[in-house]
Amino acid sequence: MMKKKLWSLGIFIILLSIIVYWFYFSKPTSFPTNEQLVAEMNRVFPEATASIIQDTIPIDERHVLAPFISKGDDYGLSYWVWKNHKWKVASIDTKGKPMLWKLNKSDPSSFYFVWNIDPKDQISSIHFYLIRDRGYQITRGIQHYNPKVQMGKRVSLQEKSYGLMQLSGTWVTFMNAYNKVESAKQYPERNMFFGWIPYDQKDMGIFPENSVNGASYSNGEIGLEYLMIVDKGQIEIPR
Amino acid sequence: MEISGNYNIIEIITVILGWSVIVFFAYRIYQKQIVKLKVWKIPLIILVGLISFSINLSMFDLIFKLPILPLGVWILYFVFKGKAEKWQTCRSFAWLGFGANFIFFASTLITILVHHVIYPKDELSVYISNVENASIINIHPSAKDRSLNIDSLLKQLDTMSQEAVYSDQWYQETYMNTESNKRNERFPYQVIGTSSRWGSGLQTLIYIEDDGKGILVSTPEKQLYFRSKASLIEGGE
Numbered sequence: 412m413m414k415k416k417l418w419s420l421g422i423f424i425i426l427l428s429i430i431v432y433w434f435y436f437s438k439p440t441s442f443p444t445n446e447q448l449v450a451e452m453n454r455v456f457p458e459a460t461a462s463i464i465q466d467t468i469p470i471d472e473r474h475v476l477a478p479f480i481s482k483g484d485d486y487g488l489s490y491w492v493w494k495n496h497k498w499k500v501a502s503i504d505t506k507g508k509p510m511l512w513k514l515n516k517s518d519p520s521s522f523y524f525v526w527n528i529d530p531k532d533q534i535s536s537i538h539f540y541l542i543r544d545r546g547y548q549i550t551r552g553i554q555h556y557n558p559k560v561q562m563g564k565r566v567s568l569q570e571k572s573y574g575l576m577q578l579s580g581t582w583v584t585f586m587n588a589y590n591k592v593e594s595a596k597q598y599p600e601r602n603m604f605f606g607w608i609p610y611d612q613k614d615m616g617i618f619p620e621n622s623v624n625g626a627s628y629s630n631g632e633i634g635l636e637y638l639m640i641v642d643k644g645q646i647e648i649p650r
Numbered sequence: 651m652e653i654s655g656n657y658n659i660i661e662i663i664t665v666i667l668g669w670s671v672i673v674f675f676a677y678r679i680y681q682k683q684i685v686k687l688k689v690w691k692i693p694l695i696i697l698v699g700l701i702s703f704s705i706n707l708s709m710f711d712l713i714f715k716l717p718i719l720p721l722g723v724w725i726l727y728f729v730f731k732g733k734a735e736k737w738q739t740c741r742s743f744a745w746l747g748f749g750a751n752f753i754f755f756a757s758t759l760i761t762i763l764v765h766h767v768i769y770p771k772d773e774l775s776v777y778i779s780n781v782e783n784a785s786i787i788n789i790h791p792s793a794k795d796r797s798l799n800i801d802s803l804l805k806q807l808d809t810m811s812q813e814a815v816y817s818d819q820w821y822q823e824t825y826m827n828t829e830s831n832k833r834n835e836r837f838p839y840q841v842i843g844t845s846s847r848w849g850s851g852l853q854t855l856i857y858i859e860d861d862g863k864g865i866l867v868s869t870p871e872k873q874l875y876f877r878s879k880a881s882l883i884e885g886g887e
Contacts, residue, residue: 545824545835547817555873556817556866558837558857560789581787584842591853595870597713647833649792 439472439493448477448500452489456503456628459487465573467491470523474514478527478573481505486529486572487625490633501633506625507573509537509607513634519578519586524566524607524638527573529621534609539564540641541582543589543603560585560603561647606641616643658851660765668757672696672750679742687739695740698722699747712871714758717751720744769850774876775807776847777854777867784843786858786883793838796862796883803882810865810876837866839883858882 443451445464452461460482468476473493480486490502490512504510507527514521528534545559562582566574578586586603593599611617618640629635676692687695701722704715723744730737769776778784786798820836828834837857846852855868862881867874 545821547821549817553872554815554817555868556815556820556837558790558866559833559835561791561835562789563791581789584787585789585840588840588842588853588855592855592868592870595853597870644831647791647831647835649790649832649834 434496437496439498442467442469442475442491443498448489448491449479452479452500452503455500455630458626459489459503459505459628461487461489461503465527466571468575470512470514470575474512476512476523476525476575478507485625486527486622488525488527488573490525490635492633494632499630500628501630502635503628504625505627506622508619508622508625509539509638511605511636511638512575513636516634519583519590522578522583523575524578525573525575527622528568528609528619530572531621532609532617532619533611534568534617534619534622535612536568536610536614537566538608538610539566539576539638540606540608540646541578541585541603542606542641542645546602557602559647563646604639605636606639608641608643608646656845656851656853657849658761658765659849660768661761661851664757664761664764668750668753671753672746675746675749676743679746683739683742685735685739687743691740692743695726695743696747696750698726699744700750701725702748702751704751712758712762714755715751716755717748720748723748765850769847769852772812772874773808774810774812774865774867774874776850777852777869777874778803778807778841778844778856778865779847780843780845781807784841786839786841788838789840789857790835790838792834792860795885796839797885798841798858799882799884802878802880802884806878806880806882810878813875813877815866815873815875834860836860837864841865 445467448464448467449461452459461479462482463480465478465480470476475491477489477491478486479489485505486507487503487505488507488510489500491498492501507529509524509526512523512525514523524539526537541560541562543557543560546557548555562585564576564579566576568574589603593601608616609619676696680686680692699720699722702717703719703721704717707714707716726740726744727737730740781800781804784798784800784803786796824833824836837859839858841856841858844856846854852869857866857868858864859866862883863878865876865878865882867876
């Protein structure tokens, strides 16, 4: 009798672990077709009115970026994540202004700039920035000086309206050191931010009217950071 | 990241010591008891006894919790109201729980004092060790194409002189005599690949001055500024 009970308990545990593994850890199945993507997006977020999937760009095994064009000819972005044994759309933006997608919130090397700029805006390049403003503090005679951090990266938009870019190594190095010091503080400052400046053919700063102020959907499980458009006057050009 | 990591070894030791003292006292109380409490209940009573109202004291740039009211002991007192014998067996453990707050308070103090002795806070070599794989990155466009002179840094690590942080002066100098946004950052390089001394658990951001002769160390608590005689960076131009 006892033996029988042990047997069934053992089988139960094995079955349970197989199901748990299948549900949480198994390798993703093949990515849905473009028609399926469009249908799913319009189902969860009808305002998207998705019509054409421009591309599906796998970032890693479990994250795919799919830029799309809507029926109203807007250029948007959809974010797909493999979770609970299913490809889910984690977020949809009907306009493709740049955002920062954090695959793993605690690891800056998993952060990606993503964008899908409307060709009507005639933007030929984007400058991305990591900025920590210069500042000083004197509290009870103790002085503190924050050097300005300004790191930039230029991306050309000549061929495609969309794209993505991983944070570069030096950015990640700085952020890791910065985050460690800040999180050990009693009053963290969090004075570092990301921004962008769009440029046209003649390298003049312009405002990307057709790529901002869209509608967006999120399932609440995605790390997406909004990027400010930085004022050109704020950027320091020493040489 | 690496296995050695950067843990505060002093803190780990004092926390273990603190708990050992509590276990020791619990054992003594248990031995003296005639009517004994069930062993698995002892940690439970001690944990409830730990609950307290405390005030925050600010010392050494840190906030300490000084326990005032033994809330946990009172809770237990009401739970065992009318069961005098049971309360008799629990009481000492409940008070030990409250007393444990003071043991932790003391262990925090000891941690800080010992830490200050073993890792002097005004020595650059406490913040920068393992220089072998160090390098610099440019964190501002005014940084030039330079590299870290590791030999120079190693040689001067113990002889660099500490100077005051003139934060407001540095800030104002940057904005003075510069047209629009053609500004230079005073500390445009960050040192990477170093770690603070083993076991100190200190986190740092380390900047180098544009002339290559100054190091600004930023820790969660404070900043330190050191000057060297010879430049710590080389190359370029």
